Amino acid sequence: MTPTIRDVAKRLNLSITTVSRALDGYDDVAEETRERVKRVAREMGYVPSGAARQLRRKRSEAIGYILPTIQPRFSDPFFSEFIAGLGDEAASNNFDLLVSTAPPGEIAEQLLYERWTHSRRVDGMALSRMRRNDWRVEFLSSKKLPFVTMGSSLDSSSHPYIEVDARSGFSALVKHLVERGHRRIAFIGAQPDLMLQSVRLEGYRDGLEAAGIPFDEKLVAEGNLTRQGGFEAAQRLLAMPDPPSAIIGINDLTAIGAMNAAHEKGLAIGRDLAVAGYDGIEDAEHTRPPLTTLNQPVYDIARRLVRMLLALIASESLAEPQILLQPELIVRESTNP
Amino acid sequence: MTPTIRDVAKRLNLSITTVSRALDGYDDVAEETRERVKRVAREMGYVPSGAARQLRRKRSEAIGYILPTIQPRFSDPFFSEFIAGLGDEAASNNFDLLVSTAPPGEIAEQLLYERWTHSRRVDGMALSRMRRNDWRVEFLSSKKLPFVTMGSSLDSSSHPYIEVDARSGFSALVKHLVERGHRRIAFIGAQPDLMLQSVRLEGYRDGLEAAGIPFDEKLVAEGNLTRQGGFEAAQRLLAMPDPPSAIIGINDLTAIGAMNAAHEKGLAIGRDLAVAGYDGIEDAEHTRPPLTTLNQPVYDIARRLVRMLLALIASESLAEPQILLQPELIVRESTNP
DNA sequence: TCTTGCTTCCAAAACGTTTTGGAAAAATTA
DNA sequence: TAATTTTTCCAAAACGTTTTGGAAGCAAGA
Numbered sequence: 001m002t003p004t005i006r007d008v009a010k011r012l013n014l015s016i017t018t019v020s021r022a023l024d025g026y027d028d029v030a031e032e033t034r035e036r037v038k039r040v041a042r043e044m045g046y047v048p049s050g051a052a053r054q055l056r057r058k059r060s061e062a063i064g065y066i067l068p069t070i071q072p073r074f075s076d077p078f079f080s081e082f083i084a085g086l087g088d089e090a091a092s093n094n095f096d097l098l099v100s101t102a103p104p105g106e107i108a109e110q111l112l113y114e115r116w117t118h119s120r121r122v123d124g125m126a127l128s129r130m131r132r133n134d135w136r137v138e139f140l141s142s143k144k145l146p147f148v149t150m151g152s153s154l155d156s157s158s159h160p161y162i163e164v165d166a167r168s169g170f171s172a173l174v175k176h177l178v179e180r181g182h183r184r185i186a187f188i189g190a191q192p193d194l195m196l197q198s199v200r201l202e203g204y205r206d207g208l209e210a211a212g213i214p215f216d217e218k219l220v221a222e223g224n225l226t227r228q229g230g231f232e233a234a235q236r237l238l239a240m241p242d243p244p245s246a247i248i249g250i251n252d253l254t255a256i257g258a259m260n261a262a263h264e265k266g267l268a269i270g271r272d273l274a275v276a277g278y279d280g281i282e283d284a285e286h287t288r289p290p291l292t293t294l295n296q297p298v299y300d301i302a303r304r305l306v307r308m309l310l311a312l313i314a315s316e317s318l319a320e321p322q323i324l325l326q327p328e329l330i331v332r333e334s335t336n337p
Numbered sequence: 338m339t340p341t342i343r344d345v346a347k348r349l350n351l352s353i354t355t356v357s358r359a360l361d362g363y364d365d366v367a368e369e370t371r372e373r374v375k376r377v378a379r380e381m382g383y384v385p386s387g388a389a390r391q392l393r394r395k396r397s398e399a400i401g402y403i404l405p406t407i408q409p410r411f412s413d414p415f416f417s418e419f420i421a422g423l424g425d426e427a428a429s430n431n432f433d434l435l436v437s438t439a440p441p442g443e444i445a446e447q448l449l450y451e452r453w454t455h456s457r458r459v460d461g462m463a464l465s466r467m468r469r470n471d472w473r474v475e476f477l478s479s480k481k482l483p484f485v486t487m488g489s490s491l492d493s494s495s496h497p498y499i500e501v502d503a504r505s506g507f508s509a510l511v512k513h514l515v516e517r518g519h520r521r522i523a524f525i526g527a528q529p530d531l532m533l534q535s536v537r538l539e540g541y542r543d544g545l546e547a548a549g550i551p552f553d554e555k556l557v558a559e560g561n562l563t564r565q566g567g568f569e570a571a572q573r574l575l576a577m578p579d580p581p582s583a584i585i586g587i588n589d590l591t592a593i594g595a596m597n598a599a600h601e602k603g604l605a606i607g608r609d610l611a612v613a614g615y616d617g618i619e620d621a622e623h624t625r626p627p628l629t630t631l632n633q634p635v636y637d638i639a640r641r642l643v644r645m646l647l648a649l650i651a652s653e654s655l656a657e658p659q660i661l662l663q664p665e666l667i668v669r670e671s672t673n674p
Numbered sequence: 675t676c677t678t679g680c681t682t683c684c685a686a687a688a689c690g691t692t693t694t695g696g697a698a699a700a701a702t703t704a
Numbered sequence: 705t706a707a708t709t710t711t712t713c714c715a716a717a718a719c720g721t722t723t724t725g726g727a728a729g730c731a732a733g734a
Contacts, residue, residue, distance in 0.1 A: 017683075017685080051391035051721085055720080083436065096437060098399075099435075286594075288600065341690055353692095358713090367711080370712080385692095393718075
């Protein structure tokens with residue numbers, strides 16, 4: 001069996017207290033003893049039992065993240081980047097990352113949050129894809145479990161988050177298209193309960209208003225953040241009697257779907273139809289033509305979120321609890337042939 | 338504070354033993370009492386402490402997976418699909434998925450494996466991207482920690498795994514290209530220590546041999562499983578005096594990179610140069626032209642791996658410890674204009 | 675000599691479960 | 705009725721740590 005602290009203590013003729021304190025770096029143990037303890041512990045391959053430590057310390061040294069699995073077999077590069085960021089930063093602080101999956105809004109999701117918070121399997125959580133008046137915010141606040149979010153929600157409660165200013169971003173995107181001579185600019189959005197939908201749609205409207213173009217709701221279609229959703233929405237838009245000359249996708253996947261729909265209709269993207277997205281995923285560099293997009297540094301945001309979360313867990317106060325970043329407009333040939 | 342089992346017992350005037358056994362479904366508690374216990378427990382919002390349970394049961398009800406983060410900001414759709422599969426299946430068995438990240442082959446990786454196994458934070462592990470004579474296999478075997486792998490390694494020890502028969506797959510891919518009239522078929526591979534490199538390269542050679550085409554090592558280039566790697570390798574291949582008429586990428590990302598290199602050189606893919614990949618990621622459906630590939634059901638494999646792993650953890654014996662699946666050749670316009 | 679103050683160690687009490695080995699009460703059998 | 709079995713409950717002992725509140729030994733000061 002794997003050795004326990006008792007085995008180490010016995011071998012050293014010391015009490016388990018001293019072993020524990022020696023390894024934890026307390027200063028009431030002689031430097032020479034500490035060295036002996038450390039050496040023997042390593043020799044014996046001793047690693048403290050996570051469960052026992054958690055039970056006693058009442059902390060799990062783990063943070064949680066629940067992946068919103070919409071369809072089975074989903075694959076959105078946003079999430080692998082986000083998880084990599086969470087994992088890297090957690091790992092470099094000796095924290096673990098607990099991941100689970102649940103379809104958003106369903107009962108299973110709620111059960112999972114309850115299980116994790118009540119059983120104290122995690123010391124804190126990271127949330128993404130915020131919804132309007134997200135129940136998770138209220139729930140976690142009431143349970144006093146530290147959490148951080150990517151993007152804000154519409155709650156009055158103001159929790160720590162990092163938000164990318166998508167509103168200005170989309171406005172800038174519209175400006176860019178207007179400068180290229182476009183007047184009929186369509187927008188393919190997402191489910192209306194998502195914060196990113198309201199925010200980005202508003203940015204789109206801001207942009208139109210600034211250019212003096214009246215808002216036309218027939219130019220707004222609903223997708224679902226996937227390629228397929230973008231594809232179908234774009235088909236509908238392009239089948240209109242007076243189709244748009246430019247399409248903005250709420251994210252890159254949507255935009256890529258739209259490009260495919262256009263291509264299938266025989267339109268030359270960039271010339272006949274401009275297309276732009278949001279996210280800055282790697283795929284967007286490799287479409288043909290390459291996709292104009294707004295880049296947000298997902299990996300870095302994830303790492304930074306974890307740092308904030310760890311500070312909260314250590315009940316330090318945050319210098320900057322709400323952070324607003326600007327996305328970077330990357331103009332490529334899909335809007336600039 | 339969150340209620341403990343003691344609080345529930347006190348409220349019911351029962352012993353904590355009975356509460357525990359009632360909730361765990363033992364049959365030595367009266368049906369009527371069980372109902373009372375369940376009701377009150379729910380009312381009080383009682384959830385057993387994970388740490389205490391783990392400590393006593395000596396099981397963590399969690400499985401681990403370590404993401405091979407090669408570069409910072411990596412995003413390979415393979416992994417989001419794989420993690421979604423692991424997470425979904427684990428969640429539906431009330432298991433948690435512990436994820437961490439480590440660059441493969443470095444000391445940090447080893448430390449992580451040691452920490453997780455010794456501290457018993459996980460009951461078992463899933464591995465992917467197997468290396469030749471993978472030390473992890475030996476390590477986990479010696480620690481007697483259950484594990485399953487996607488793909489086999491070259492170890493004599495035969496652990497449970499699911500392997501996709503990439504060797505036949507690549508052979509079939511070559512056959513397909515030969516039938517389309519190609520004789521100079523290049524292969525862009527990956528780092529030589531990866532199992533998938535040896536296996537897929539062998540499949541490629543099998544295919545050449547079956548077609549009576551001599552193997553030419555100048556047609557084999559090394560990539561790194563990313564688009565960028567594929568792009569650069571393809572540039573080298575296409576700059577040769579007698580360039581290939583077809584390129585096979587070891588995975589879809591590599592192939593997509595190769596398509597871009599060809600496109601940059603003004604070659605019409607499908608007509609001037611055939612390109613094919615392996616994985617069946619969603620991106621491959623949306624390249625222009627769509628990419629011929631070998632599809633492997635990553636999501637399902639991940640779920641199945643977890644089922645195998647849970648059986649191992651419950652020390653059941655597996656009906657089929659080693660599973661070999663056939664990839665499905667999906668011919669698209671990149672090789673079939 | 676008796677305090678006082680360090681330094682270095684430790685015994686015992688948590689932490690919140692599950693499990694073991696009965697015991698009391700009720701039901702069945704002889 | 706007495707003996708046996710079945711049903712239903714429980715006290716106490718783990719599980720492996722960390723933390724609390726000293727205690728022993730020794731040097732320095734009075």
